[in-house]
Amino acid sequence: MREKRTSLVMLLVAGGVLAPCLAWYVAGSSAAHEQAERLRKAPLQLARLETDRLAFHVAMRLESLREAEARRPYTDYRAQGEPLPAGCLIEEPLGGSPLAMGPSDPLVWAHFQIDSVGQLTLPHSSVGAEGESMVDDSSTISSTVAEELECAASEYLASIRSATGLGRRIVDAPEGMVIVGPFSWHTATIEDAPTLVALREVVTPSAVLSQGWVVNHVALAELLNDAPYPAILRPGVPEGDGQASLPLSRQKWTVELDLAEPMAQAEVEAAAIHRRFRINFALGAVAALLAGIAIIVQVRRAEKLAAERARFAASAAHELRTPLAGLRLYGEMLAEGLGAPDKRQEYARRISDEANRLGRVVANVLGFSQLQRDGVQVKATRGDLAEATRKSVEQLRPAIEAAGAHIELVLDENVPETEFDGDAVHQILQNLLDNAEKYTRNSDDRRIDVRVSANSAGPVLSVRDHGPGVDRALRRRLFTPFVRSSDPNAPAGLGVGLALVRALAEAQGATVTHRAGDGGGALFSVHFPPLS
Structure with a gap:
């Protein structure tokens, strides 16, 4: 259905671009041709008027002289x-x-x-x-x-x-x-x-x-000096454009204008008119084509976004349904006194884990909603990034290690203070640790290395796993919303965690990068700026 809508939009855009362009070309080329013809005829029209005027002027001057000489006594000669x-x-x-x-x-x-x-x-x-x-x-x-x-x-x-x-x-x-x-x-x-x-x-x-x-x-x-073009008098009759007969009795003389230069100039100007029209038409047609392509791209993007949002809604429903099912199950067992009495503490812990999992899903959904609406908002204050990282890891460690992963925290000494938002750093770590845990479930080495270090550019928070790493095809779009692996065996998820990580990092003035870890796995680094 989506492909049919895209094809229909392409046909409508093609018709909307080609029809006006064709009409513009026909009308514009006709107008350019008419204007060029007027330019080509202008020297001929001016020459026709000027040769008639010059012929009359010369003839009147000669006839006036002839009349004056006729009055002269013959004896003067x-x-x-x-x-x-x-x-x-x-x-x-x-x-x-x-x-x-x-x-x-x-x-x-x-x-x-x-x-x-x-x-x-x-x-x-x-x-x-x-x-x-x-x-x-x-x-x-x-x-x-x-x-x-x-x-x-x-x-x-x-x-x-x-x-x-x-x-x-x-x-x-x-x-x-x-x-x-x-x-x-x-x-x-x-x-x-x-x-x-x-x-x-x-x-x-x-x-x-x-x-x-x-x-x-x-x-x-x-x-003939006031002629607009070079002019001559010659015996004979007119033989073409730019020539007029001198009205003299018994003799045929012609005023002739040299139209070679004005006709050549008119031809140059006529060619320039056609050239300008073709350039303007080409630019307009290219602009219309680009606009049509932009419309098609926007429609495809909107359809893709709609499909991604539908998948997001389905994934969110699935992510919410799983912890809710666990909460309901263990809650009913406790309420009805089912199961062994010595398992009640484990049931309570399971309820707590599922509630935490549910909280993380809700937090990501709310964070992405805010990101889509008006961007994430943070309140960065000066503090110790290493200490904030330690506290967040300790809060997140139980759930991560309960899933079978193991966090190794390394805090370098002399890490300079920087400006950050504690809640944003906690959410960044939560998403990076969740991803590391999910994508290493089938790995032999389930260690997750968390480190806070410093370089010449400022403090760096990094999270590395020892799993299969990120597919090469996904690396360029890794931080784009709804981008997930096409592997059907890949862990389920919303596909917004890394997009939220980048938005939270950039809101604090930091940047987030990814590269393959030495020996395998994925390494995500958040680079915080130094204090001003």
């Missing part, structure tokens, strides 16, 4: 020293073209003009007597760049030949009608790098000119 067209109503600015000192907007790298024969000039370059460009060493555009711009202008002019005149404006000038086209964006390869160039066509009565300006890619990149 002529080279230094190049005369204005005959009859032109635009007055020559003091000091030449406003662009002669270079671009005023940091986003412009250089302004240029290409004539009908493909000759490129800069507003701050000089023109010779024959009309050729005199580009000095201080020019910001090398001959290689000039060739690249001329090629870009040629491609641009070819691309607009088939286009309509939409966006062109006609300037009515004395030298004739001048058609000024709008600036259009074009991508040119300048020094092996893609660069934005603004180009327009200017048609005069005497020539067809290409005017434009090159975007400063360094200043353009600075427009």
